[in-house]
Amino acid sequence: MTPERDGITELEGYFAAARESAPELGSDLRARIMADAAGAQPRPAAPVRAGGWREWLSGWALPGATGGALASLGGFWIGLAAPLPVDAPFWAPEALGVLDYLSYSLVGVIDPLTPEF
Amino acid sequence: MGRDSTAPADQAQLLARFAGGEMRAAEALTDLIAPRLLRYAARMLGDSVEAEDIVQETMLRLWRIAPDWQEGQAQPMTWAFRVAANLCTDRLRRRRGGVPEMPDLPDEAPGMDARLMTRARTQALQAALMRLPERQRQAVVLRHIEGLSNPEIAAIMLVGVEAVESLTARGKRQLAQLLAGQKDELGYYDDT
Structure with a gap:
């Protein structure tokens, strides 16, 4: 074995010694590393605050309220468009004529319940 | 990976679990990676105090990158060694001179403990x-x-x-x- 080869072979003894006496992770250093980890821990996203008007509009409330309002208007209209009873006050036809005028302006017919509608 | 190795996929999973809020995963990664970084840095620098600084800084960078860790990039252990190597290089460049003397060894080799x-x-x-x-x-x-x-x-x-x-x-x-x-x-x- 050449001297150079001999020297390289002997290096394994040095490497083994270095592995045997390697520094170990102390509790202080480990604690510092874990403290850093806790500090760097990603924060959970903040919960969305309930009750905002945007949420109210984007949820079920707006369609529900709209549907309810339209149903009420429809019922009101049906009630008005029904034939007047015989004992109705003398001014009732005149007052309902205003409503006929309004309905004609809005939907193009005087009475939406007539067959032409 | 060499001694006391853990499958690379496990390392990436541990990092993902840490990013998800699990501190136990950080402990497992620390026990897996930090001792090896310490041995490496101590051999590169010849100074255990500086080596500890390198290890702490490297691990901190690992924690910070955890939420953005990409599947398929270098394994956390490899990544950490690379960071530690760069930090060691920076330290060595800042040093002036500093070639150590060979140690004064005991004379009586045959009787040495x-x-x-x-x-x-x-x-x-x-x-x-x-x-x-x-x-x-x-x-x-x-x-x-x-x-x-x-x-x-x-x-x-x-x-x-x-x-x-x-x-x-x-x-x-x-x-x-x-x-x-x-x-x-x-x-x-x-x-x-």
Whole structure:
């Protein structure tokens, strides 16, 4: 074995010694590393605050309220468009004529319940 | 990966679990990676206090990158070694002079206690390592003390496997020359 080869072979003894006496992770250093980890821990996203008007509009409330309002208007209209009873006050036809005028302006017919509608 | 290894996929999973809020995953990663970084940095710098700083800084960077860790990129262990290597390089560049003296070894080698012998050999090796060019030292430490494979070292040093083999071979030749004068003191006897 050449001297150079001999020297390289002997290096394994040095490497083994270095592995045997390697520094170990102390509790202080480990604690510092874990403290850093806790500090760097990603924060959970903040919960969305309930009750905002945007949420109210984007949820079920707006369609529900709209549907309810339209149903009420429809019922009101049906009630008005029904034939007047015989004992109705003398001014009732005149007052309902205003409503006929309004309905004609809005939907193009005087009475939406007539067959032409 | 070498000694006390954990499958690379497990390392990435641990990092993902840490990013998801699980501190136990951080503990497992610390126990897996930090001791090896400490050994590496201590051999590269020859200073245990500085080595601890390197380890803490490297692990902090790992925690910070955890939420953005991409599937399929370098494994956390490899990534951490790469960061530690760069930090060691920065420290070494800031030093002025500082080539260590070879240690003053005990005279009576045949009667030396085994523990003292191990310590003396470690000191002698450390002093010789510090005289190697940095890249050779890095390759020798990762290969022969940390026990990494050549492809793993290549991934850390961002070079090819052939370059790692060359750096390791040249480093070992130079180490052998540096340590040749201390064979008798360190318990290596010529029987011829």
